[in-house]
Every structure is written in structure tokens, then in C-alpha cells.
Amino acid sequence: MSAKKKPELLVTAKNLDEARQLIHSGADALHIGGKEYGLRLPGHFTLDQIGEATEIAHQNNKKVYVVMNALFHNEMLIGLDEYIEKLAQFQVDGIVFGDPAVLMIAKKVAPQIALHWNTETTSTNYQTVKYWAKKGVTRAILARELSLEEVIDIKKHVDIEVQVQVQGMTCIFHSKRQLVTSYLNYTGQEIKNTSQERGLFLKEHKRPDERYPVFEDPHGTHIMSAEDICMIDHLGRLIDAGIDSFKIDGILKSTDYLIKVVQYYRIAIDQYVNGNEITVTTKDIQKIQPKNRPLGTGFYFKEQYY
Template sequence: MNFHKPELVVSAGSIEEAEKLFAAGADSVNVGTAQYSLRMPGDFSLPMIGEVSRIAHAQGKKIYVSINSLLHHEELGSLEGYMQQLAQYEVDAIVFGDPAVLMTARKAAPSLKLHWNTETTSTNFRTVNFWAKRGASSALLARELSMQEVIGIKEQSQIPIQVQVHGMTCIFHSKRSLVSNYLHLQESGESDDREKEMFLKENSRGGQHYPIFEDRNGTHVMSHEDICMLEHLGTLVQSGINSLYVETLGKPLSYNCRVVSIYREAIDLLSENPEAAQDPAWMEELQAIQPAGRPLGTGFYFRGQVY
């Protein structure tokens, strides 16, 4: 019996990365520009997006563009032209959270498909269906949901559902430049390369480090572990989850390509039989290539985790 084969979506930071992730087995890539997107692994200009769109469609694959930053009034003026260009490039969808993006798309680029993703409030099927009635064609669920909640939303959702299955997650975001402010407070001048090594930790959790970085959209604090749902993909496939997302942020391309290729093999196998035994070498390899200090876990899927 063949089950629905979920789409494998991966974030990409450059044209080269997109090409290599496609070759590794990704069905779609998610990209964005620093002006309008949060926590993308690279800053894509419009010509770069156009090139990746051409590459993707030549292979029968897809490109999604994130417009999920916290938009202020002064940023809306250029959004119409940006989205019109995305429509000309025939990108397969935009990923949004702000209703202003949806309203702009209706006016400037009504042909663009809309994937709803707030990262925090997509936690119940009624909210998902609210956005479905307003034009969203897919929903990306919050990372704080249990497996039971994910399955429950899928059963009631009127549109396809995406969940994250691998990589780090954001646990705090502020529009303020907290890193720069801290460094100035310490009389250390402007932000420098030390920011790349910065992390937070609690005295009661000495072994847990929370990476922190700052960009034009503010400050981001990330989870101390990486989600890894490889051993539980069968449940997601059997439940009919439409799309599985691998977050590549903070990892080298070689690591991301191997992760994608392993998930590709697992998805292909489980789409034939969700109860099929997985190759134990897959998990062993993931553990072997995992960066030091970044444990693998299952996030909130099976426990009420408190970061």
C-alpha cells in the first residue's frame, strides 16, 4: 500500500546551496531576503531568486520565498513591487505571517500562492482554517506542538500541513539590537566576530547553550538542541502530513546535504510502508556528524519541554 509521500522542504542560503540541496534530494527550497524574512541562512536578491526559480522548475522542483519578518509601515511601500517581481519569477509560494502580506498579495500579485506561518500562533485547526478561508493554501505549524496535537490539526485542517523535522528552532526574538547594546554596555565598542560565538545559558542548566545572534531584524535566541524526527517519520507519513521541513541555519553545507539525503531515503522508504524498519546506520551517521554541543532531540513532540 502506497501512502502519501510528503514534500521535503529545506532552507537554502545561496544559489549553490539550493543546487546541492536539490541534488541531495530536497523537493523544495525556502529562501528569502534579509529585508523581509526572518532567520534565513542567506540573503537572496531578486535576481538570485529568479535564478533559483529557473533551476528548480527545470528539475520539477519548487521554490518558496519567506516574507515573514515583523513589518513596519515604512517597509510596506516597496513590498508591492517585490511581490510583483516574485510573481514574474513564478515562485511557487510565499511564506507569510503578517496579514499585511496577504492583503498586498491580493492587490499586487494575486497569482502567488500563500503559505501561512507565524511560528507561534499556528497551534490549532480553527486558526489554520481561518487563514485557509482567506487564501492560505498551506500552513506551517508551530514547533511547540506535541505529536498528538499535530495529528489532531491535520485531521481537521482544510489545507496541507507542514511540520519541522530537523534542525534548530527559535525560542526568542526581539526587534531590538540586544547584542550590540550589550557589547556597548560592556564598553567593547561595536559588534565584532565574538557575536558569532555568543550564547546564553542558565545556572541551573550548565550543559545547555542557547546560540544568540543579531541581524537587521533584531536579536534571535535559538534552541540548545536540534530537532531530529528521523526515527518517527513513519508516524508523520501515516498521519498524512504533507510537508516536512529541514532547517539548515547554522550548519555547513556538507552537513545539510547529508541530512537531506538521509531524510530523502527514509521518506521514500516510508511512503511505501510507514512501518518499515529504518536503516540504523542513518541515525548513527546523523549522531556522528552532529556538531559538538548540539544534541539531537525531539523538541516538543513527545514531552512538555521547557527551554
């Protein structure tokens, strides 16, 4: 049996040490970014650190994509040209964007950098993907609300790379406002740390066992899913469909956990593309999964209602 096309295994990294370890654990590419322009990253890299991470990756024949998926207001455009020019000097392998402002400036000052389109929620059909491909986009990062069949159908109809998330939590709500701080002000409570490190979460009265992580940063308030996507049992269908990149999102996860997850997915991908039976399953990941984070398959196998 001939080997199948091997998809890229992509993972987020929160700092340089984690980036090194994830590369050596089997990741093909990294998602990193800075606090200026990146949303919902597990950690923030300065420009110099992005350059160092890119050098480390390239020494190991791996890639680095810089996440610039913020919601841009006018003031955020100041200095954007210089930032992207610096990324070009580092020879990063791609920029992840949602706002067309990033695309327009990148095409002007660094046309050699690949552009990965990621609007989080509106990448839901192949005609929209084709539109952005005509604008110069080389990869579409599909919405997490799509079913598996919809993902496969989009890939059939487009000529650019397609990326999907296979592991980790997802964002279910974002506001530019500081909602947690506003609530604490309203109730007269002392305002404490509301960042990722605080470990805040929301829960419903009717479903008290479900915990939704919530945190604030300069870009606003972010509420995350109550469970983690885990698609390791279904990689075969995604690989057969020709999906180009599988993302593991490591936000709010420890380095040790991420290393193990990357190793499991590396094994599974390599086994399948070489025609062998996959020997790792969701049960293996369940053994290392945080007890308050159940595993699921997101919307891949259930209908999404808007």
C-alpha cells in the same frame, strides 16, 4: 502494500550553490528569502538570485518558497507591492508570511502565488488554521511547541496543507531591539560582529553545557534553541497522519552537513512510503552532528507550559 502519500521534503538554502546541491541531494523544495523581509534565514538572496534559484528548481521539477515572515512596520510596506510582483514574474511557488499585510498585497498583485501561513507560535489549533484557509492560505506551518498528537489532530480537521519541522534548531526568543549591542555598550565592551557568522551563544550558570546561539540582524536579536530537533525515527507517524511537508532548517549549519541530512531524510521517506523498513536513524545523523548541538525531539513528546 500500496504506497503511502509522499510528503514534500523541504530545506532552507543560504546561497545559489547550496540550493543546487540540496536539490540534487533529494530536496523537493527550498525555503529562501531576502534580508528585507525574511527572518532567521541561513543566507540572504537578492531578487535576481531568487529568480535564478527558482529557474534552477523548476528545471529539476522542484519548488521554491520565498520567506517573508518579518514583523512589518509601516516603512517596510514601501516597495512591498513591487517585490511581490517580481516574485510573480519569477513564478515562485509560494510565499511564506506571518503578517496579514503580505497576504493582502499578494492577493492584490499576484493572486496566483500560493500563500503559506507561518506565525511561528500562534498556529496551534485547527480553528485558527481554518480561519486563514478562508482567507486564501494554502498551507499552515504549525508551531514548533505542539506535541505530535496535537499536530496529527490539526491535520485531521483541516483541508489545507500542513507543514512541520523535522530537523534543525528553532527560535526561542526574538526582539526587534539590538540586545547584544546594547549589552556591549552598557558594559563598555568593544562592539564587534554580532551576526550569525560570529558564532555567539548564551549559556546559563546552572546549565553551562547548554549553548543558545544568538545573533543580530536588521530585524533585531534572535536566540535559538540549545538542541536540534531530529524526527527521523518518527517519520512513520507523521506520514501516516498525512502531513504534507517536512522541513529541515539549515540555519547555522554547513552545506556538507545539510547535504547529508537531506540524503538521510530522502532515504527514510522513500523507504517508508513504499512499504519498506526505514534503515536510517538518529544514530546516523548523530555521527555528523556538531558536538555542541545535541539532538532531541523538541516538544513533540513533552508538554509545553506557557
